[in-house]
Amino acid sequence: MSNEANDLFRVLVYDLERGRGELAILPGRRQCLGGSGLAALLYEKYGLPTAPAFDPRQPLIFAIGPATGYFPLMSKTVCGFKSPYNENYAESHAGGRSALALRFAGYDALVVVGKAPRLSTLVVGSRRIERIDVHYLAGADVFTTGKLLRKIAEGASGHRSILRIGPAGENGSGYACINVDTYRHFGRLGAGAVMGSKNLKGIVIQGDGDLPLPADKGYAKLFKDIHEKVTSSGMMEKYHNLGTPANVLPLNELKSLPWRNLAATSDSEADKISGEAFAEKLLMHNAACAGCPVGCIHVGMVREMFSSSHRFAIHQVAYDHEPNFAAGPMLGVVDPVEVLAINDMADRQGLDIISAGVALAWAVEATQKGVISEKDTEVKLTFGDAAALKRAMWLIGHKANDFYALLGQGAMVAAAHYGGADYACVLGQEMAGYATGETYFASQTVAFRHSHLDTGAYSYDQKHKEQDVAKVVDFLVKDERERVLLTCLVACLFAREVYKPEVIASVLGCLGHEELAGSFDAAAENARRARWRLKIATGYDPRATRIPKRFTEVTTWKGPVDAVYMEALRAAYAEAVAELGAPPATDQAQPPAL
Template structure:
């Protein structure tokens, strides 16, 4: 049923009570990232830290969720344990469709359970169950147990954390339906602070599709573009892992803690190599016909009885870059073994791999010793890295407790800040140049998906600061609109403004069509106001020295251009975070 208001389930873990709330604002915030920011503005606390029990953990979907292919993401918003400011993360799986089938636009969780608990939410059900016996369970085992506790159909989505979330690592993730994750900035840590081991979303209702030819015709056209053209072919074929060799050729592949931007060994962990040696099957988020999830297999032999165990592990470009190239692990199977441990512990794979890369270089240079690392972290040694993952998740000493809060925080105490590969958080896998470095370092989510800065570097050899800054601001705003829907960003080549307008019109939201640009500006502004209000100072962001030592296909990094972009983007952020004129509110 099309409705102008939002339907929100708010659950208080402290009291065990829940209530259904309706809020206006569809015409101002659409849904997704806009709704999440609106709800945090209402329920969040600017003057309290991230782990205050009353801080909300928010999950939202958009007006097109369930109606069109690849409108399959959920936005998760929270105050981050990583920087103690407003943050977002996105995941797919079944989460978005499960919320739609539960007749909810948002789930807001506040409070803290007295004991470790699991929450089940549906249109007809709210249940909080004591699962203290699951403390210490890894994320995969937790999923198996929760499926038995809360039985359901294919419309059920299970969100859970591993030991890293319970132990409050600042980059613990939320595992979603095994192969997807709210990965960055510590959503799993927020669940751990709330004593919340798992959330089961039960899609126990149906919803009607629009009648008439306009909707069915548009749906078929979008489906055709997504499945029969070359536009999405790479995502189904080799997946994003296909980026390894091209970025290596461009000298833009972070390698060995960014000491290099290419390596002759890169082909050994390329998308082609993973497909040949490890690929078991493709999978897809609910409501997606593309199937970009690539699932490889890990084979382990037990010496006692000479038996073999096979485990399934998902991979794509970012995990391969962070746990392959950055650690100089050049065997596809060994990369998957590291990722398997990361999955179980419930950590963000990018932050974990990059943190271990920094620790390896710090150990190599004598900045730290074996007293700190416990195991002799060594380039290319998957066995020690697997142990290192567990030590980050379950810290045995002060070094790992601090490393679990972030590489740069650890480096500030022990040394090695110059080679900590941190751009707001541990970097994504694109050493493409100045525009990307500034985009991720200062961007709202410190994500490679905040804008296409990595693509801009590859397409523009000029050093026009104003042109680059205009691109970052405008491209980010366009992505904000798609994140209000909430669409998979892989589909942005299909869901251009004109198609989004048709899609909204066909499902009954035609009145919103003329407001998309204004909504994008409003949401972009509100998100920045929330971050700035929590202490973010973009002008004080420092880009570590390692990034000035990088050489790409264009040559050495231009430090003057980098600094001009950094100061210019900081000023643009302050402008975006300023209160909007009353006419635009």
């Protein structure tokens, strides 16, 4: 393959209003690799930075990377969009079969623009591109929708991925997610609401084409070497065995596990919702994303009893640390069955369980303080009352009244109306399940996705007690760059210890990207800076970020949080981000090495 061909992306651009798709062949691989970089490149081309997130012309982008489908754990898809949660350019990442299906369909990316005249599903493959009217699925939950879409768009089984939204996406919740193949999600920052604004209930990607093996004679050996590292070395065992719920007891011991809207960071009942407890009582089986031999998806069992018939149904619910935290200790729930049941209810509505759980935790405390009433909430919200909390999840998804309409846009939106911002646990978006201290709180507040996965800040907090602003910011900046490289390839971030620079160079060279193999750091840095420029161009000001008062009241293993030091970290990291997002001096200028 020529160097020019190696630089090209195959992108399907589908206009829902016109009911027509067009194939675009675009240069840029040497500039941005793929994945996160490709999503940014496509938003630069098709996006409207100053228009609202729900403007029909805004693109919804799904992008994969150069190694997708060829090597283990290269199993993620990057979704790029303008977020209705914060009106900034955003990314969300998901696995399932989405990445492999796009690869076998023959595309590096899918870009969806416009708004369908009626509620629709988009079916995309190498030989089929079709918009199907599914108005009868209006209001249907995620799992009902999935069952029907499997019948509507038959074919390519095993290489087919089904993306869909629930009532929350149709109702415009700021943290509505896109469910991917039942157990995975484009979860954070409201991609599901963007789908809903386009009258798009589902996307079926049919991987119905062929994928030729690389011509490089060393491919089989390189694949085998990486596969053995993943499966035989033990470095991935923790993800397969207990999975990330193994974090619960160590975090609780370190006084770093959020309880009851972060009123506490440890509790004597943590053992009831530990990874060990879930594995012993509820684990049914493990599952894996396509192209991954690890099997980190843990699927538990929930039995739902129907009082009228005295019969029950069994629901299979995927779990890991972040959903368990948001449906468990953050809400004061310590029965693992109820944790899964709350998670299941959020899933059915198409809600990001992290934001929904943390927003509900704020609502419970606001109820206790008399800021909101039972007239607003329709049920009496109490920490630990799983039945009421499940009902509240349904009410959020269905935008049941003015209160739930506001809460569905985020805890801070509700607090701005009712009061109570001091105890809204929002760090750019609702916090994830780590109360590790100043580094993590500052990082999630400022970082690109406002995600615990933007950097390893939560891990840094657990290893460092000293206070050194310059050293921490240097770590955050460098760690983000390494992660962006992986999200351009696109690798699962659990594979960080496998895909070191020398392995990445071998992978790219084996796939025919010899020039990229020697310059991937520069391409990843281009991608990182492009993402930041887009986020800032859509209205983000890192210097204007703020950390709510509740985070200054936390005590961890290091002692009480130092609010002055935390603010210094936030401000210094914000300055570093502002520099990363600054426009280049000239169009030809290369980003300086960090």
